[in-house]
Amino acid sequence: MKRINxxxxxxxxxxxxxxxxxxxxxKGKIPDKDNYQLVFSDEFNLPNDSQPDSxxxxxxxxxxxxxxxxxxNAHDVVYIDKGNLVCKxxxxxxxxxxxxxxxTGAIWSKDRYAFRYGIxxxxxxxxxxxxxxxxxxxxxxxxxxxxxxxxxIDIVEMFGKKKESFHNIHTELxxxxxxxxxxxxxxxxxxxxxxxxxxxxxxxxxxxxFVDGQRIGVYYKSHDKRLLARHQWTFDDYYYILLxxxxxxxxxxxxxxxxxxxETRFDWIRVYQKR
Numbered sequence: 001m002k003r004i005n006x007x008x009x010x011x012x013x014x015x016x017x018x019x020x021x022x023x024x025x026x027k028g029k030i031p032d033k034d035n036y037q038l039v040f041s042d043e044f045n046l047p048n049d050s051q052p053d054s055x056x057x058x059x060x061x062x063x064x065x066x067x068x069x070x071x072x073n074a075h076d077v078v079y080i081d082k083g084n085l086v087c088k089x090x091x092x093x094x095x096x097x098x099x100x101x102x103x104t105g106a107i108w109s110k111d112r113y114a115f116r117y118g119i120x121x122x123x124x125x126x127x128x129x130x131x132x133x134x135x136x137x138x139x140x141x142x143x144x145x146x147x148x149x150x151x152x153i154d155i156v157e158m159f160g161k162k163k164e165s166f167h168n169i170h171t172e173l174x175x176x177x178x179x180x181x182x183x184x185x186x187x188x189x190x191x192x193x194x195x196x197x198x199x200x201x202x203x204x205x206x207x208x209x210f211v212d213g214q215r216i217g218v219y220y221k222s223h224d225k226r227l228l229a230r231h232q233w234t235f236d237d238y239y240y241i242l243l244x245x246x247x248x249x250x251x252x253x254x255x256x257x258x259x260x261x262x263e264t265r266f267d268w269i270r271v272y273q274k275r
Contacts, residue, residue: 028214028215029210029213029214029215030119030199030201030210030213030214030215031119031201033119033272035274035275036118036119036272036273036274036275037272037273037274037275038270038271038272039115039118039271039272039273040056040109040113040115040270040271041268041269041270041271042056042057042085042268042269043083043267043268044080044083044084044085044266044267044268045083046080047080048080048081048082049079049080049081050079050080051075051078051079051080052078052080052085052107055112056109056112056113057107057108057109057112058107058108058110058111058112059071059073059078059106059107060106060107060108060110060242060244066133066246066248066249066251067106067133067135067244067246068104068106068244068246069100070089070092070100070101070102070103070104070246070247071103071104071105071106071244072095072098072100072103072104072105074094074095074103074105076088076090076094076103077089077090077103077104077105077245078105078106078107081265083267084265084266084267085107085243085265085266086105086263086264086265086266087104087105087106087107087134087243087244087245087263087264087266088104088105088245088261088262088263088264089102089103089104089105089245089246089247089256089261089262090102090103090104090261090262091258091259091260091261101258102247102256102258104244104245104246104247105244105245106242106243106244106245106246107242107243107244108139108240108241108242108243109240109241109242110139110141110240110242112240113240113241114141114238114239114240115238115239115271115273116236116237116238116239117202117203117204117273117274118201118202118271118272118273118274119199119200119201119202119271119272119273120138120155120199120200120202120241120269120270120271120272121197121198121199121269121270121272122136122155122156122197122198122199122243122266122268122269122270123195123196123197123198123266123267123268123269124136124156124195124196124198124264124265124266124267125192125193125194125195125196125264125265126158126192126193126245126262126263126264126265127193127262127263127264128161128163128192128193129160129161129257129260129262130160130161130254130255130256130257131160131247131248131254131255131256131257131260131262132158132159132160132161132247132248132254132262133157133158133159133160133245133246133247133248133254134157134158134244134245134246134262134264135154135156135157135158135242135243135244135246136154136155136156136198136241136242136243136266136269137152137153137154137155137157137241137242138152138153138155138202138239138240138241138242139151139152139239139240139242140152140234140237140238140239141237141238141239141240148172148231149171149172149231149234150170150171150172150175150231150234151170151171151234151235151237151239152168152169152170152171153169153200153202153207153235153239154166154167154168154169154170155167155198155199155200155209156198156209156211158192159248159254160248160254163189163190163191163192164187164188164189164190164192165187165188165190165192165196165198165211166185166186166187167185167186167187167188167198167200167209167216167217168184168185168186169184169185169207169219170184171184171231171232171233171234172230172231172234173227173230173231173232174232176230177230181227182219182220182222182232183217183219184219186209186216186217188211188216190211195267196211196212197210197211197212197213198210198211199211199213202235204221204236205220205221206218206219206220206221207219207235221233221235241269241271243266243269245262245263245264247262
C-alpha cells in the first residue's frame, strides 16, 4: 500500500511539473531564439522621405473604426526618416477635399505577408500627448468579408499621456462576454517617449507579451469546449501586421487635439518562427 501511495504522489508531482514546463508563467523572459529563424523583417533603412517597402506594406484603408476613421494616403503621415518608419496624425491643412479634421497614417502587411505562430518584436517610441493612440497589432486574415469569428492581438498600444504600455487580445468571446473568466489585457509602466522593444510569443496554446524581454502577461487557449465553441480562441488562423498612428475620441481619457501633431517612430519589426 505504501508503495502504491508513493507512486501516486510521484505521478501527481510529475504531472504538476510538466504542466508548469509547458505553460509560461507570468514572470519570465522571452524565449531563446536559437530554435527560431527570422522569416520577416523591416529595418526601414531606406532613403529619407521615401515610402515604406511596397513589397512588404501597403497603406491601410479608411472606414468607420476608431483607429482608422481619419486614415489618409498623404505622404506627410507615413514616410521614412533616419532609418525609422514615421507615422503621424496631423491637422488637415493639406487635403481641402477631405472633411476629416485630422489625417492619420497607417500601414499593414495584409496584401503582402501573413503568418501563424511565432515571435514578433518591434522597437518603437511615441509622443506623450493627450489623445495619442498608436498601436502595433495583428489582424486576422479573413476568408471573405465576414468578421466572425473575430481575432486581434495587440502587441502594444499607447493611450494619451499615460506612461505605460497596453497589451490586449480580443476574440468574439472577450468582446461579447466580459466575464469570460480569463484576463485578456495587461499594462506595463514604461517611458513611451524612449526606445523600447515590445514583443509577443504566439503559440497554438497561448500568447505571451513582453517589454524589453520581460514577460508581462499571458492569455491561454481554453480546454473548455463550450468556450471554444463561442470563439474564445481564434488564433490558429493566419494574421497580418498593422502599424498605425491614430488619435482617440474621448475613450480611455484620450480626447484628441486637432491642432497638435502626433508622431510615432518604428525602428524595426521582426518575425521569427520555429525551425
